[in-house]
Amino acid sequence: MERTVLHCDCNAFFASVEATRYPKLKKQPFAVCGDPKLRHGIVLAKNEKAKRLGVQTGEAIWQAKAKCPDLVLVEPSYGIYDEFSERIFNIYCRYTDLVEPFGIDECWLDVTGTKSLFGSGEKIADELRKIVKSETGITISAGVSFNKYFAKMGSDYKKPDATTVLTRNNYKDILFPLSVENMLFVGKSTLEKLSDIGIYTIGDLANADAKLLSLTLGKCGQMLYNCANGLDFSVVTPSTYKHKYKSIGNGYTFKRDLVSDTDLKTGIYMICDKVAHRLRKQKLECKTVQLCIKDTHFHAIQRQKTLQNPTQSSYELANSALELAINNWNVNDKPIRSMSVTGQNLIERSNEPEQLSLFYTDSFIFKRKKVILESTKDEICEKYGNNVLRMCSLIDNDLGL
Ligand SMILES: [Mg+2]
Known part of the structure; x- marks a missing residue:
């Protein structure tokens, strides 16, 4: 049977949690930042207002402040993020017991076996978006597809608060025109190597010669080729909620x-x-x-x-x-x-x-x-x-x- 996999991703997670805790923040551009006094002064997450002013995740506080002098800085409260993460995870578990966390704010759900109870993957994704928002105040983006990789590409495709369905019939139309840098596992150096051999879009990658990709990128070449062609057979590995806490x-x-x-x-x-x-x-x-x-x-x-x-x-x-x-x-x-x-x-x-x-x-x-x-x-x-x-x-x- 064709699988139905969802990937649910919380939008600007740390910033969204802070905005629910302190609603006044919503009115201004703000960023959750590592503590500058402890020399961890980088932007960890920002709200939509800060994003529109050019503030980027991962940049130093002074860089962000240069673009947006009124930027409000918020210290991270990791304990609270864990609590939200767990609450959201538990909401996903109402729809299937096959839930696999990926980081603190993303999960894959395999709903193949529970569709008959709850409706199509898209319906479940839409419901989850509503429920997570009403119960926690956090918006999520959801991707629905026949494998994990495409589900993840789907949740990235449109945010915030959106569902994208990638089927066998539409994935080429939606994904192939996108730049390969949108693909998970394609970093800066892979991107350069791919452009050296004339591969710029996901479509280029999917239609490339797999042997050439292996020659250029090693093992990673075949893997990316498979991913671009929807040949990802990895299973959603359920786990009780447990981060790899450091x-x-x-x-x-x-x-x-x-x-x-x-x-x-x-x-x-x-x-x-x-x-x-x-x-x-x-x-x-x-x-x-x-x-x-x-x-x-x-x-x-x-x-x-x-x-x-x-x-x-x-x-x-x-x-x-x-x-x-x-x-x-x-x-x-x-x-x-x-x-x-x-x-x-x-x-x-x-x-x-x-x-x-x-x-x-x-x-x-x-x-x-x-x-x-x-x-x-x-x-x-x-x-x-x-x-x-x-x-x-x-x-x-x-x-x-
Ligand atoms: Mg996220």
Whole structure:
């Protein structure tokens, strides 16, 4: 049976998420940027207004500012992007269990087996666009085709908020006039090599001699030839929602500066609880904890520590982060404006039973109890919402937590 594959791509994902969180942003050109103070000052995503003024993803902040002096810069909140990504992934899962994530904001869906329930690929794509928009505020572009590669080309073809269907009858008309640089896997050097042999459009590529392509591009030549001719037979590999996380971190800019050890402790415990909760949710543990502190003058330090044992415990993570903070920063002298904690060096938590200590020391029993307490807290929050249980130190705090 002919397959029906969808590729769904969130439009300007980071920027769209920020615009839903802060609707005022919609009125002005803005860009989500890596933090210039940490020397990651590039544009990660921009809204439509900034795009129209020439702002490009990947360029330095100063370049973007030169084109658009009023550009509003927004710091990325990766934790929130993960949450949106997961919510959208779960919406896709209502239509098929064959959903394969590709990066944080794209997924392939194989709906071949569920079309009889939900209607044609195009109908499902249109419905998904509506539902994702109404439930999350994010628009997606969808491609529908008989293979993954064309589905992806389809979602790229028209954005934002559009569906493109590439069938065996129309794909030549739609794709062949396009420049080969629109093809996934065609980078700058491939593009040059192709133009050297007179190949400029996808049509040129599809009609080229496959042997010549292999000679020019090696293995990649045959692969691109196949892709251009709709000969992609790769399957949508379902996966439970799991990124290849490199790190998991959360940051917070406090409502007022932290000025005492108690403030510092409260801030760190709150942030670490979030980070550890996300680690537990992804069944990951971190071997390294990194702390970043910024003062009121945007002076920042970044320190890390390797843990004795990998952990996903809020309590253990917080203790390590607090130790880093106390050893490297005097909060009584230098007020803290914002802070972030990141779990790095992640490993999957094994399902094997934990090796229990031969000696049940008090500290061992205490740790076990903490683990049970935290996983019970996760279950309760999962069921009744995140705010039903809070740490005592967070009650009535004036830090905005
Ligand atoms: Mg995208």
